Amino acid sequence: MRWRALRRALGDGAPGFKFHGGGKRRRATTTTRATRARVAATVAATTVAATMSRAARADGAAGRERGREGAREDARARRASGTTATTTRDATTPRPGRARDAREDEKPTAMWVTTTAGALAGATARVCVAPLDVIKIRLQVQVERGASGKYRGLADATRTILREEGARAMWAGTVPALLLWVPYTAIQFTVLNTFKEAAREWERAKPGSTAGLPMSFIGGAAAGTVATVATYPFDVIRTLLASQGHPKVYNNVLDAALGVVRERGVAKGLYAGVSVTLAEIVPASAVQFGSYAALKSNLPEVFGENDFACGFAAGTIARLVIHPLDVVKKRFQVAGFSRSLAYGQRVDAGAYKSFFAAVRTIARSEGVGGFYKGLTPSLIKSAPASAITFSVFEAARRFLERAARDDDEAPRR
Numbered sequence: 001m002r003w004r005a006l007r008r009a010l011g012d013g014a015p016g017f018k019f020h021g022g023g024k025r026r027r028a029t030t031t032t033r034a035t036r037a038r039v040a041a042t043v044a045a046t047t048v049a050a051t052m053s054r055a056a057r058a059d060g061a062a063g064r065e066r067g068r069e070g071a072r073e074d075a076r077a078r079r080a081s082g083t084t085a086t087t088t089r090d091a092t093t094p095r096p097g098r099a100r101d102a103r104e105d106e107k108p109t110a111m112w113v114t115t116t117a118g119a120l121a122g123a124t125a126r127v128c129v130a131p132l133d134v135i136k137i138r139l140q141v142q143v144e145r146g147a148s149g150k151y152r153g154l155a156d157a158t159r160t161i162l163r164e165e166g167a168r169a170m171w172a173g174t175v176p177a178l179l180l181w182v183p184y185t186a187i188q189f190t191v192l193n194t195f196k197e198a199a200r201e202w203e204r205a206k207p208g209s210t211a212g213l214p215m216s217f218i219g220g221a222a223a224g225t226v227a228t229v230a231t232y233p234f235d236v237i238r239t240l241l242a243s244q245g246h247p248k249v250y251n252n253v254l255d256a257a258l259g260v261v262r263e264r265g266v267a268k269g270l271y272a273g274v275s276v277t278l279a280e281i282v283p284a285s286a287v288q289f290g291s292y293a294a295l296k297s298n299l300p301e302v303f304g305e306n307d308f309a310c311g312f313a314a315g316t317i318a319r320l321v322i323h324p325l326d327v328v329k330k331r332f333q334v335a336g337f338s339r340s341l342a343y344g345q346r347v348d349a350g351a352y353k354s355f356f357a358a359v360r361t362i363a364r365s366e367g368v369g370g371f372y373k374g375l376t377p378s379l380i381k382s383a384p385a386s387a388i389t390f391s392v393f394e395a396a397r398r399f400l401e402r403a404a405r406d407d408d409e410a411p412r413r
Helices: 002-010 023-081 102-106 111-140 154-165 167-171 174-205 215-243 253-270 274-298 307-334 355-366 368-372 375-412
Strands: none
Touching: 111 154, 111 167, 111 174, 111 215, 111 307, 111 375, 154 167, 154 375, 174 215, 174 253, 174 375, 215 253, 215 274, 215 307, 274 307, 274 355, 307 355, 307 368, 307 375, 355 368
């Protein structure tokens, strides 16, 4: 009776405890209820953990899918804008044996990296192909036809220059050439990279706005135009020093610059033939960079990872297209200037007053072949020069990007 009264007064007491008449029954029931509570708590915790794990996996999968979709959109934007050498390598051509870093697809190439890599590429290419450039210029400014000229071809020009002037003459004009090509390629690649970054941003802001446009060709033309105007006086001086022969009219770069300004002034001297040069450079640069991008994109199994071969092919295509304009430009640059008659008759300034006058003069006195004088050394020079430029640029860019990335990550380690 006492137990029943107490139970009616207090109920079952604390959770997991019931009043029973016997001590053993009370302990057994309490233990059973505690065990059940622990089991229930364990099951609940396991269920919650499994639910959270599934949610985390789902969020991770969704994040990875969003990342892949973003990468695909970036790849489409790069293809639409013609991204090639001046930005991080496209996702469609990963480098074998190296895991891709997502930052490479998202982070644009820093301007200082592009400029420095372009300068190194220009200097390396210029020094390597200088002898071929000297031979090409000698043949281009030679007015006489065939056997009547001093140089009867590539091999004869090489032998004659070495015999009469020595090996050093094969690098005549290298200093002004470096003063031309180092800033030229630096400016060219920098402008091209800036143009393509702007094109990608435009494509992201307005999808489809650049679809169907040859952005690599347009960017190449713009880059060539800016670089040419900025460095053209060095091209004039280089041409004069490389073509003058012996006895020398100008002893060095400064002497040539002062002599040109004194004889013809700044506009007509240091910028002689700039309009013809732009008429040559715009299609040349467009074809070179456009061909490089097209070959990389359309023939990845051949040129995807071979920067040298792709640059070689692009340089060959560009040279075949613009060589006649290069001949006209060289005639403009040396027209009216003195040089020894042993190197052929002088180019008459009166016959080269305008682009069309120069074309008529060459066609009438030298025929169609006159426009292709120096083509062989020009091809032998331009193709490897383009190959060296692109391959050195790509290698230098990758090295500088890795170095910059390591410097950024060092403080966090």
